[in-house]
Amino acid sequence: xxxxxxxxxxxxxxxxxxxxxxxxxxxxxxxxxxxxxxxxxxxxxxxxxxxxxxxxxxxxxxxxxxxxxxxxxxxxxxxxxxxxxxxxxxxxxxxxxxxxxxxxxxxxxxxxxxxxxxxxxxxxxxxxxxxxxxxxxxxxxxxxxxxxxxxxxxxxxxxxxxxxxxxxxxxxxxxxxxxxxxxxxxxxxxxxxxxxxxxxxxxxxxxxx
Amino acid sequence: xxxxxxxxxxxxxxxxxxxxxxxxxxxxxxxxxxxxxxxxxxxxxxxxxxxxxxxxxxxxxxxxxxxxxxxxxxxxxxxxxxxxxxxxxxxxxxxxxxxxxxxxxxxxxxxxxxxxxxxxxxxxxxxxxxxxxxxxxxxxxxxxxxxxxxxxxxxxxxxxxxxxxxxxxxxxxxxxxxxxxxxxxxxxxxxxxxxxxxxxxxxxxxxxxxxxxxxx
Numbered sequence: 001x002x003x004x005x006x007x008x009x010x011x012x013x014x015x016x017x018x019x020x021x022x023x024x025x026x027x028x029x030x031x032x033x034x035x036x037x038x039x040x041x042x043x044x045x046x047x048x049x050x051x052x053x054x055x056x057x058x059x060x061x062x063x064x065x066x067x068x069x070x071x072x073x074x075x076x077x078x079x080x081x082x083x084x085x086x087x088x089x090x091x092x093x094x095x096x097x098x099x100x101x102x103x104x105x106x107x108x109x110x111x112x113x114x115x116x117x118x119x120x121x122x123x124x125x126x127x128x129x130x131x132x133x134x135x136x137x138x139x140x141x142x143x144x145x146x147x148x149x150x151x152x153x154x155x156x157x158x159x160x161x162x163x164x165x166x167x168x169x170x171x172x173x174x175x176x177x178x179x180x181x182x183x184x185x186x187x188x189x190x191x192x193x194x195x196x197x198x199x200x201x202x203x204x205x206x207x208x209x
Numbered sequence: 210x211x212x213x214x215x216x217x218x219x220x221x222x223x224x225x226x227x228x229x230x231x232x233x234x235x236x237x238x239x240x241x242x243x244x245x246x247x248x249x250x251x252x253x254x255x256x257x258x259x260x261x262x263x264x265x266x267x268x269x270x271x272x273x274x275x276x277x278x279x280x281x282x283x284x285x286x287x288x289x290x291x292x293x294x295x296x297x298x299x300x301x302x303x304x305x306x307x308x309x310x311x312x313x314x315x316x317x318x319x320x321x322x323x324x325x326x327x328x329x330x331x332x333x334x335x336x337x338x339x340x341x342x343x344x345x346x347x348x349x350x351x352x353x354x355x356x357x358x359x360x361x362x363x364x365x366x367x368x369x370x371x372x373x374x375x376x377x378x379x380x381x382x383x384x385x386x387x388x389x390x391x392x393x394x395x396x397x398x399x400x401x402x403x404x405x406x407x408x409x410x411x412x413x414x415x416x417x418x419x420x421x422x423x424x425x
Binding site: 052053071072074075078079080083085087095096098099101144 | 424
């Protein structure tokens with residue numbers, strides 16, 4: 001699998017945020033996006049996820065073996081955690097695992113338990129997600145990555161509000177995913193020490209208008 | 210699965226259904242107080258009052274159909290599922306119908322007593338409501354998707370979708386009218402069914418298109 005962007009131009013509210021960006025990401029590679037606030041990290045991730053239509057240029061996710069839609073190949077973890085405060089931690093994750101997996105028959109209970117364990121949330125499984133702290137919510141959102149297997153991870157500031165231990169778990173997780181032939185695009189302000197990572201520094205595009 | 214989750218959320222949160230049912234009850238109760246105890250007049254306007262009050266009550270919970278998922282980021286993740294966004298929209302509209310439309314329709318005959326509605330009209334009233342309310346939820350979902358980012362979207366939804374409820378209301382009333390007066394119940398009933406089916410198919414497609422725009 002490979003992710004390519006060619007001459008990508010993205011604009012928001014009439015302003016060009018990203019002008020003519022090209023890159024190529026092979027299976028087993030990670031891409032770290034850095035840049036100041038407003039430099040277009042989130043915009044680029046949303047475009048890669050297919051939420052935002054590029055003003056021009058193409059994004060291609062090519063996979064010889066896989067005919068699925070782009071939407072079914074990605075994990076998108078944005079600024080918002082996508083948690084329901086009235087459901088418990090385990091219910092939240094179990095729903096997303098089953099939903100992202102797309103098959104009703106598949107029993108994902110074991111994967112959910114393993115993902116909770118991985119992000120040190122096992123003790124909180126029966127607590128409504130509304131009572132979690134910001135860092136715990138973030139860990140629960142990231143546990144989605146482990147609960148449902150998908151080849152391309154798009155992570156927007158994944159280390160926000162994580163403590164050092166949880167951030168290390170996350171880095172391990174991304175490293176393991178990439179080693180297994182997955183792809184990851186990570187937008188971040190913190191240094192994320194990933195093996196086998198390219199880095200793109202997004203500059204603030206000059207305002208043409 | 211998505212329907213199950215939404216229903217579970219509706220039960221846990223509780224607020225939406227209670228508000229809609231409470232609003233329905235209060236509006237219908239206020240009416241005889243305002244109009245006076247003219248039993249003949251009340252029983253004549255009862256079906257219309259019950260229908261219009263039902264539409265307004267269902268409107269109350271429409272803004273929440275997509276808004277809560279949009280606010281907490283769930284919508285982005287829903288868009289990356291194996292399920293097309295059209296079916297996501299359909300599932301959410303269906304959950305809205307089960308959690309709002311059906312309880313309101315079932316409450317209607319109870320409130321009919323307050324309005325001196327003819328006993329014979331009850332089965333047809335409930336039937337028209339059960340057949341007609343899917344259109345309310347599925348057309349309403351389009352309005353909810355369009356007004357997702359608008360502040361105070363609730364009023365805007367009312368302006369957008371209430372005119373679209375006209376056919377449902379007209380034929381719902383026609384079916385009840387036909388029962389009380391001359392004419393057959395069948396044909397307005399069938400047209401009502403057609404409107405609902407139309408809404409169930411086209412509503413999710415329009416709602417998904419609106420959601421894609423809102424996510425840009």
